[in-house]
Amino acid sequence: MISLNEASGLRGRLKVCDGNLSLLREKLATDPDSYAEEFNEQFEHFQRLLKLLELQPVLHSSSIDTVVQLCNFLSLTAPYYPEKASLLGSLVLHMLSSSGANVDQLGSELRCALCKCVVRLAMARLLDLHKVVTLFFDLLRCADKTLRKFILGALIHFIRRCTKKRRMKRGGAKRRPKMAMVRQQNSQKLRQTLFGMLTDERTVCARVAQLALICAYRRHYWRNANIANALAECVFHQVQRIQISAMRFFLGSQRDEKPNEDGQNSSDDEMEGGEEGSRKETKSLKEVMQKFRHAKKTRKRKKNLDQAKKVIVTAQHKKEEKRRPKDMKQCNMEAINAIYDPQSFVDRLFSTLEGRQRNEKYAIRLLQIALCARVIGVHQLQTLGFYSYLHRYIRPKQKEVTRILLYAAQACHPLVPSDVIEQLIRVVAQNFVSDRNTPEAITVGLNTIREIYKGCPEAATEEMVRDLAAYKKTHNKNVSLAAHALIMLFRTINPKLLHHKDRGRPEKATDENNEMDVDKDDDDELSEAGKATSNCEESSADENESDNEQHGHGGLPRLSDIEHFYGKFRRQTKEERMDQVKEGRPGKEAYGRPIRGPHVGRTNRELAKRKPVQMIRQKVRGRNRQRSFRDRQKSLRAYLLRQQGKKVK
Structure with missing residues (x-):
């Protein structure tokens, strides 16, 4: 007989197993031994689904969702059971390899879920990293954009984990040399694999390997001469896309050829934006356009709309620039300096430039000219x-x-x-x-x-x-x-x-040298000449x-x-002029006699406005007497028309 408490506990377990895998994962994290049976049930269910996938790669969407959920659950909980984890890794690798099911017929979501499972097991050191990387390069044959993007991100993550120095706990000091050696070996194997893929016949594999190396160099994961020279060889690749990305890696973006005016004008932009920027940054461009669309169209509102657009767009650009790493697209002078034989590199590049094809684009030719000039100028070559x-x-x-x-x-x-x-x-x-x-x-x-x-x-x-x-x-x-x-x-x-x-x-130095005495010893002249040459060298160095x-x-x-042109200065707006006036006011000394008295410093017109009507009535009558006969006739006629209720022209 089963007791009531045992029955209630079993019922709760069944609820956990059947319905909520995330809750089961939390229970497994706290007590893996108690929930081993539930894990085995889910694992057997996953094995049956994989066999079904081998027989029938195209499944219904509901069954695909269950496979994805089980794959995520098992990849996160398998490290608690090492034997099952190794078996899970072999099953997933067999499923994704060419000997397993037809990977091209699997759905994109399912392929990405299986690849995520492989990455998690590799990060837990339950799978060989070299096998995982070779499998990922084989999977690039699938025409799946999301999968290729995921594989590139996974390769960059592997490089980061191999090069990153992690902090060890107090008891892990003995394991530190061993872990460092393992990371170094994995990094070396991964580097050799990527170098080999650069010369692969498959264009996709070479492109992904090149992008991974470029990202690793820019993010300072692998920043040495080997990476720079491997990317320098990509300049002479058969595929134009790989050539362009390699040349842009050495040259940087076109913005780098212009001066960095953001740092100089940042304070000016903040002063100019002022209150306008703080008010309008909160509103999106869609809200501003919608408000203008449903309002009456006037010149002032159109002008305000244009100003609001400029403020919002500049704010978005600034946010994007802050999010980017600082040295993502800078000109790689370090990479250009790291080229082993720059003279032969420039000669090869110039020979390809001279023997160009007729259908080659002008933009590619311009990049080749730019790289030739940059390497010649940095290394001072003779081409x-x-x-x-x-x-x-x-x-x-x-x-x-x-x-x-x-x-x-x-x-x-x-x-x-x-x-x-x-x-x-x-x-x-x-x-x-x-x-x-x-x-x-x-x-x-x-x-x-x-x-x-x-x-x-x-x-x-x-x-x-x-x-x-x-x-x-x-x-x-x-x-x-x-x-x-x-x-x-x-x-x-x-x-x-x-x-x-x-x-x-x-x-002044030349005048003093002309006035120097000629009757000096030869030793003094030699010493002074030495000092002069040293001073000249120092000034030239400065x-x-x-x-x-x-x-x-x-x-x-x-x-x-x-392209340095001296344009006209932009005229200041009224707000800018008032801000400039206010900046000069604090601490300003007042010159001349101070204005004292209630009526001092006012004109007669201002004083007349404050006078009562009885004081000015006589003056107005005298002004009317000075009018001509024709003016008085017009005013009388207008008065009579108004009395009759007619309109006055």
Whole structure:
């Protein structure tokens, strides 16, 4: 006979088993031994469902939901029973492998659930990580977008777990060396697998392996020279998509070529947004549009709508930028510096650029030119054919010509022969800096020549520099300021090339050197010469450091240096002017005599407004007497018409 208490406990267990798997999971976590029978029942039920899936891969949606729920439950509770966990792992691996059921016919939800089960068992060290990774790369043959996205995230998670140093408990100090060794071995195997998949014939496998390595490098999981060189080989891959992602990894996004103005203008934006931003950020764009749609259309409301749109969009962009990691898409100077043989890399890339196909897109060609220029400028390489190759693209009507001019300036460095740079500067001057071109083209050309001379000052000739400096007399402000910037550069680099009146005043140091006594010993002269050279080296080093800080990309010029225009200042609004006035008011000293008395400082008109009617009545009568006869006739006629109840025109 079963007692009443035993019967009630058994009834509660059956309720837990039949209905709520999440409640059973909580009970298992507290006491695994007591609920071993219930776990075995669910496990046997899952085995039967897997056999049914092998015979019939396409199931009803209700049965698929039960399989997904059981798979999640068993993957979370199997670590409490190691024997069952190993059996579960082998069953799921067999199900997903090619020897099991037809994986292509399984549903997307079911495939993802089985893969999640495999990941959880691998994280609990109940499955071999190498087997799991090879299985995932085999599963990429399925045309399932969600599954491929999940596999990429799982690979990144594996890399993170292999490289992350976890804190151990007090009793786990003895296990620390062993766990570190296991993590290192898993990391090495995973790296070798991903390197092998980069050269795989299947495009999807190579693409996923490349994305995993890029993400691992950017997030500082694997940041070494091996990863950078493996990704450098992807630049020469047969698939264009893999080429583009590899080149963008080294170059960064196009925003990085422009200066980081967010940090400079953040305080200004906060001051300008002020109360408007705090009011309108709470409302969504949909609410603002709906409110405008159902209201009367006026100019003021339309203007307010446009302002609200701008505030909401800028707030959304700022939130997105805050969510992103800071170094996600920055130019990878560290990766460019880590290339083993940059000269052979650039030669291979330039040979592919020269032997390009006719149907190749211009955007891909532009990325190849940019990467060539960046590597040449960073490593100061000798690829002389690259400069003559750029001549065909340096034209004002060329698409994205400012970027090509930027790449030409980035590829110039002091080790390039001066005749090659002179030829490049002549091409820029003939096509851009001439009277037949627009002022914008002349400005861009002068800025480009200035950046080229900054990288290679030995290529400057007296004739060219003086011809370019003559544009300072142009009436256009952008052209004259660009010419002045070129003059200021040569005042510091080599003032002898400038005209005498453009050299500016000599510095005090040169005057003192001219007034030095000539009757000194040779030893003193040698010591002073040594000091002078050391001072010059220090000053040049300081200038280089300041240039690196201004330019970024390791001292290479930016796109803003080429497209630098001096536009008109934006007029302040009334609110901005009032805020500026209020900022200057606190602590301001009042000059002159203070205004005392109730009627001091008022005009006669203001005083007349406060006077009673009896005081002003006589003055108004006198004003009426001074009117002409015609005015009095008109006013009388209007008075009579109003008395009759007629309208007055």
